[in-house]
Amino acid sequence: MPRPANASRQTHLLLAALLEQPRSWRHGYELAKETGLKSGTLYPLLMRLSDQGLLDARWQASDIPGKPPRHMYRPTAGGLALAREQRTNAGPDGLLTKRLKVAT
Amino acid sequence: MTSNITWRRWLTENVLRSCAVVLPAQRSAWSAAMRMEVQHIDDDDEALRWALGSMRAGFAERLRATRAHKILTFRSFAVLWIVMFVFSSAFNVSIALATRLRFRGVASALGWLLDGFRYDRFVSFADAMPVGLFLLMGMVVMLFAVSLVQSLRRRPAAFAAFCSGVGLSLIAWLYQLGIPTYMQAISPQHRWRIGVCFVLTAGVLCALRFRGAVPNASLQRVDGAQR
Numbered sequence: 349m350p351r352p353a354n355a356s357r358q359t360h361l362l363l364a365a366l367l368e369q370p371r372s373w374r375h376g377y378e379l380a381k382e383t384g385l386k387s388g389t390l391y392p393l394l395m396r397l398s399d400q401g402l403l404d405a406r407w408q409a410s411d412i413p414g415k416p417p418r419h420m421y422r423p424t425a426g427g428l429a430l431a432r433e434q435r436t437n438a439g440p441d442g443l444l445t446k447r448l449k450v451a452t
Numbered sequence: 453m454t455s456n457i458t459w460r461r462w463l464t465e466n467v468l469r470s471c472a473v474v475l476p477a478q479r480s481a482w483s484a485a486m487r488m489e490v491q492h493i494d495d496d497d498e499a500l501r502w503a504l505g506s507m508r509a510g511f512a513e514r515l516r517a518t519r520a521h522k523i524l525t526f527r528s529f530a531v532l533w534i535v536m537f538v539f540s541s542a543f544n545v546s547i548a549l550a551t552r553l554r555f556r557g558v559a560s561a562l563g564w565l566l567d568g569f570r571y572d573r574f575v576s577f578a579d580a581m582p583v584g585l586f587l588l589m590g591m592v593v594m595l596f597a598v599s600l601v602q603s604l605r606r607r608p609a610a611f612a613a614f615c616s617g618v619g620l621s622l623i624a625w626l627y628q629l630g631i632p633t634y635m636q637a638i639s640p641q642h643r644w645r646i647g648v649c650f651v652l653t654a655g656v657l658c659a660l661r662f663r664g665a666v667p668n669a670s671l672q673r674v675d676g677a678q679r
Contacts, residue, residue, distance in 0.1 A: 376489050377502070387486070387505030392512050395482055405485075415492060419485030 358385055360438065362393050363431035366403075366423040370431075373408060373420035394421060402427035460496040467503040474510040476517040483510070531603055534614060538596040541621060545589040551578035552586075568639030577637035585627060592621045611660075618653055625650070 361383045366374070368382075380390050397403035404424050407417045423431060468490060472483040486506040493499040543562065550559040551574050563569030595617035602610035625646060628634050 375492070376485065377493060380502075387502045388508035388512070389505075391482060391486065391506060391509035395479065395513065405481075410492070412492075416488040418488055418492060419481075 358383075358389050359393055359397075360434050361385065362390070362397070363423070363427065363434055366421070366427065367431040367435060370423055370428050373406065373422045375418045375420055379421065397427060400426075402430060458496050460500045464490055464496070464500045464503040467500070467507050471503070471507045471510040474507070474514050476514060479513055482513075527603070527606075531600070534596060534600045534603055534610075537614070537617065537621075538593065538600055541589065541593045541596055541617070545586065545593055547574075548578050548581060548589070549586060551575055552581070567642045567645075570637075573633075574637045577631065577633040580631050580633050581628070585624060588620060588624045588627075592617050592624060595620065615657060618650075618657065622650055 362379065362385065365379055365382045376387070376390060376394065379385070379394075380387060383390070385393070394403060394405075398405055398421075402424055404422045406420055408420045409417050468483070468487045471486060472480070475483045486503075486509075490499050490502050490506075493502055543565070547559055547562040547566070550562060551571070556571060559574065560569075560571055563571060563574065595613050599610045599613035599617060602613055
């Protein structure tokens with residue numbers, strides 16, 4: 349039986365991290381630090397979620413002079429709904445919540 | 453490379469530049485995102501790790517974008533086949549040369565991959581090999597390498613270079629068979645394997661030649677390129 353989309357542990361971690369601050373735009377490095385995911389795992393997930401309309405992405409100018417703009421991410425309404433659904437399924441003391449606490 | 457850029461930072465930038473090439477065109481915004489993001493990471497080691505991870509993501513995306521039927525083509529199998537010959541011929545000349553030059557550690561390490569290898573027996577065989585045979589084996593490696601490069605560039609010359617490599621390789625092997633110490637140095641099973649490999653290769657090459665598969669495909673590509 350094929351595994352449903354967005355069912356991987358890494359996707360759960362990322363969605364849980366996005367759900368922590370649902371309104372704010374976050375950059376990739378921050379999300380990587382928070383979830384403990386490496387860039388090689390994080391970027392394909394971000395691309396996939398963006399393709400599915402679960403993630404918004406935009407460029408934001410840097411506050412630090414001389415630094416280039418950054419690509420920022422924020423969950424869409426659909427992404428938030430999915431993240432909430434997954435959190436409900438995992439439960440308050442689920443593995444993902446624990447993993448996120450460890451990563452942060 | 454300017455003096456205030458460390459080699460790690462230089463490598464990071466180059467890895468990400470390569471990543472931009474690897475990623476499919478529709479993902480160009482993401483390759484820009486990776487490049488920009490790394491400039492916000494102050495630690496050079498961390499930045500390099502980020503870049504290498506991004507590169508992995510780039511390859512994963514490229515693989516995902518390439519459909520299976522495009523990977524499993526005649527050409528990809530042919531390239532894989534040539535790669536095997538490049539490694540095999542390079543291995544043969546390396547182990548013989550290492551033994552001849554008494555690099556025992558290198559020869560034994562390579563011999564570990566060879567069925568029934570015994571350094572003391574191989575020494576007498578390597579010593580009996582004339583210098584010309586080493587040169588011939590070197591030429592075989594060169595021809596297979598040329599064939600590989602040409603096939604990656606989709607040039608018809610790849611087939612000719614490969615056939616020449618196989619021909620010279622066969623001559624070198626037949627010459628080795630004539631050296632008395634060869635029989636003691638190489639196990640009968642390994643000799644059989646080499647023989648079967650030559651027969652199979654010759655069979656496949658003949659089939660391709662008489663069916664006209666390779667030259668026709670090559671010509672079509674050349675015609676297409678000219679049009």
